Amino acid sequence: MIRNPSLRDLPLGIQQKYIIVTSNYVARQHGVTKLMSVSDAKEKCPQLVLVNGEDLTCYREMSYKVTDLLMSHCPLVERLGFDENFVDVTELVESRLKETPLSALSFVGHIYNQETSAVSAKDYPRLAIGSHIAAELRDAVHTKLGLTGCAGIASNKLLAKLVSGAFKPNQQTTLLPECTVTLMHSLSGLRRVPGVGPRTAQRLQALGLHSVSDLQLFPLVDLVKEFGEAHAKRIQNLARGIDVSMVTPTGPPQSLSDEDSFKKMSTMAEVSQKIEELLASLIDRMHKDGRQPMTFRLTIRRLSTANKWFNRESRQCPIPSFLSQKIALGSSDVLTHLVTVAVKLFHKLVDTSEAFHLTLINVCFCNLQSRSVSRGSIASFFSHKPPQKPQSSSRHTGPPSPRQPISPTPTQSHGRRGGSDYSVEERTGASRSPKTSGLEEGAFPRLPPDVDPDVFKVLPQHIQEELLSNFQTERSGIPSVLTTDLEDQTGFSHIFPEPLKRASQSVRSEERGAVCREYDAGSSREDGNEFSVPQDPVGMRVEHDNSSKSVTSNSVSGADFPHNVDPCVFSQLPADMQRELLSEWRQQKPIFKMPSRPSGTGGASRDKKTKGPQTNNLLKYFKPS
DNA sequence: CTGGGGTCCT
DNA sequence: AGGACCC
Numbered sequence: 148m149i150r151n152p153s154l155r156d157l158p159l160g161i162q163q164k165y166i167i168v169t170s171n172y173v174a175r176q177h178g179v180t181k182l183m184s185v186s187d188a189k190e191k192c193p194q195l196v197l198v199n200g201e202d203l204t205c206y207r208e209m210s211y212k213v214t215d216l217l218m219s220h221c222p223l224v225e226r227l228g229f230d231e232n233f234v235d236v237t238e239l240v241e242s243r244l245k246e247t248p249l250s251a252l253s254f255v256g257h258i259y260n261q262e263t264s265a266v267s268a269k270d271y272p273r274l275a276i277g278s279h280i281a282a283e284l285r286d287a288v289h290t291k292l293g294l295t296g297c298a299g300i301a302s303n304k305l306l307a308k309l310v311s312g313a314f315k316p317n318q319q320t321t322l323l324p325e326c327t328v329t330l331m332h333s334l335s336g337l338r339r340v341p342g343v344g345p346r347t348a349q350r351l352q353a354l355g356l357h358s359v360s361d362l363q364l365f366p367l368v369d370l371v372k373e374f375g376e377a378h379a380k381r382i383q384n385l386a387r388g389i390d391v392s393m394v395t396p397t398g399p400p401q402s403l404s405d406e407d408s409f410k411k412m413s414t415m416a417e418v419s420q421k422i423e424e425l426l427a428s429l430i431d432r433m434h435k436d437g438r439q440p441m442t443f444r445l446t447i448r449r450l451s452t453a454n455k456w457f458n459r460e461s462r463q464c465p466i467p468s469f470l471s472q473k474i475a476l477g478s479s480d481v482l483t484h485l486v487t488v489a490v491k492l493f494h495k496l497v498d499t500s501e502a503f504h505l506t507l508i509n510v511c512f513c514n515l516q517s518r519s520v521s522r523g524s525i526a527s528f529f530s531h532k533p534p535q536k537p538q539s540s541s542r543h544t545g546p547p548s549p550r551q552p553i554s555p556t557p558t559q560s561h562g563r564r565g566g567s568d569y570s571v572e573e574r575t576g577a578s579r580s581p582k583t584s585g586l587e588e589g590a591f592p593r594l595p596p597d598v599d600p601d602v603f604k605v606l607p608q609h610i611q612e613e614l615l616s617n618f619q620t621e622r623s624g625i626p627s628v629l630t631t632d633l634e635d636q637t638g639f640s641h642i643f644p645e646p647l648k649r650a651s652q653s654v655r656s657e658e659r660g661a662v663c664r665e666y667d668a669g670s671s672r673e674d675g676n677e678f679s680v681p682q683d684p685v686g687m688r689v690e691h692d693n694s695s696k697s698v699t700s701n702s703v704s705g706a707d708f709p710h711n712v713d714p715c716v717f718s719q720l721p722a723d724m725q726r727e728l729l730s731e732w733r734q735q736k737p738i739f740k741m742p743s744r745p746s747g748t749g750g751a752s753r754d755k756k757t758k759g760p761q762t763n764n765l766l767k768y769f770k771p772s
Numbered sequence: 773c774t775g776g777g778g779t780c781c782t
Numbered sequence: 783a784g785g786a787c788c789c
Binding site for chain 1: 783784785786787788789
């Protein structure tokens with residue numbers, strides 16, 4: 148719709164192969180739904196205009212523009228697909244709170260299950276500020292990129308995401324902590340809980356669990372038997388509206404892939420041609436990215452009568468270094484070489500002396516390394532000068548980014564947070580191990596100054612809980628998470644919106660919040676929208692209509708509650724209190740992903756896996772083996 | 773007649 | 783290498 152505004156008022160569907168992957172609101176009014184077959188859609192809406200959406204390039208570019216724009220307001224942005232972003236606006240909220248008199252606070256947008264005019268912003272200062280931040284982000288996305296979308300503001304990513312859809316096209320909603328229970332109960336089934344996919348839902352159903360309350364009340368012990376401790380606790384917490392994962396800045400992509408599906412492919416000639424076609428575009432994208440892929444993977448799907456659904460098989464191999472350099476440089480003869488590599492992998496997958504019937508081929512570059520600086524000398528780790536090229540381009544604005552040559556990219560500097568590895572090092576180095584048992588140490592965060600934590604922790608659990616809950620009422624401040632979801636006007640929203648999507652924010656500091664939004668496409672004036680901000684906990688999630696981004700935080704590995712904390716009690720605590728508690732007993736510090744080990748100049752990137760104290764420090768570069 | 777992407781965990 | 787999840 149953005150590319151062709153004349154389509155704005157017509158029913159529009161985005162088509163991939165035989166299905167309508169998404170549509171605009173006009174088409175939806177005619178009964179066109181999300182993953183509907185083209186034939187069904189045409190039946191419901193004969194005038195439906197179709198646009199082929201198999202090439203994701205423009206959606207990907209828009210998507211990164213949204214993420215970049217959000218990052219320019221608040222660095223902690225996590226993408227979720229192309230059209231959603233979570234933004235942890237905790238710090239922004241805290242700093243605004245300091246300079247804002249309570250009397251000047253207000254909410255903008257909807258408040259879940261409440262009348263906005265009936266809620267006192269002074270009672271939820273952080274969420275109120277979060278609602279304004281969400282509104283600003285949505286407005287920035289609309290005026291600068293022409294996309295509309297929704298936002299949700301809440302104390303964690305789960306809640307921000309769920310509440311973002313409360314008021315649908317182009318509006319925003321804030322979740323007050325006391326409405327969490329209502330929100331969760333409003334979900335029609337367990338499958339509606341983000342994080343509970345088809346497989347998990349099926350296994351839960353086998354246990355007799357269908358609704359959110361079924362899962363909330365199911366004995367954890369029994370759940371652990373089916374799913375293991377980590378998964379069991381996680382999904383049960385999700386059912387209660389508890390999400391301990393952090394908004395993890397996404398950074399540049401970890402992999403780039405291109406694929407095509409078809410009804411039948413059964414000759415080598417077709418296969419090598421398809422591989423060449425896919426590789427040509429993938430190499431081009433990789434070149435624009437500027438990093439060097441160290442690994443290549445080929446994936447196929449065979450026609451399978453049985454087990455129709457998701458049988459994919461893959462083989463991967465290292466990319467010869469001369470080739471990966473040529474890819475980054477944009478050499479022209481790279482294609483042929485890579486096709487050769489891919490065909491070799493293909494023969495590991497398929498015995499071509501027998502008949503075969505493929506329905507999909509995918510080519511993927513992963514293990515992406517920033518090329519960098521001084522030949523990746525380990526010495527660069529000790530240099531006081533920042534590496535020349537921190538992680539590739541600033542934001543890998545996906546394909547769009549102008550690919551930075553070797554020089555530090557001057558413009559778009561807001562790139563990788565942490566930029567250099569120094570900051571990563573500092574942060575991770577400081578983190579202590581998650582502590583599996585939990586509570587002993589200072590697990591209880593923020594006790595009032597006059598309470599000695601050593602004394603507190605030896606109190607009976609119910610006394611602790613009572614103290615904590617009293618406590619909670621005293622301190623009103625809390626982190627908030629906001630999520631926004633923008634639906635696109637062009638009709639693309641979900642899968643890939645044409646336009647983009649959202650923005651979000653969350654709060655950091657002791658408390659954190661996340662915001663998520665989704666944007667729709669469309670620059671048009673369509674519906675009005677709103678944003679809402681969460682109160683204490685602040686978080687937002689934003690989605691754009693077509694492309695979207697989301698910010699999320701990584702769930703920390705050791706994210707269990709201390710064993711003496713009852714999750715049911717915990718879930719009743721104010722969101723900000725929950726966040727504080729959680730952030731203390733897993734000492735979270737947001738960290739970027741580490742590009743790949745090597746040249747290290749890259750900066751901070753994901754590195755999630757560093758769990759313990761040690762993992763991500765320089766020592767790993769010296770490990771003996 | 774269910775895309776074309778992505779992520780992380782095991 | 784596969785499986786789960788997300789959009």
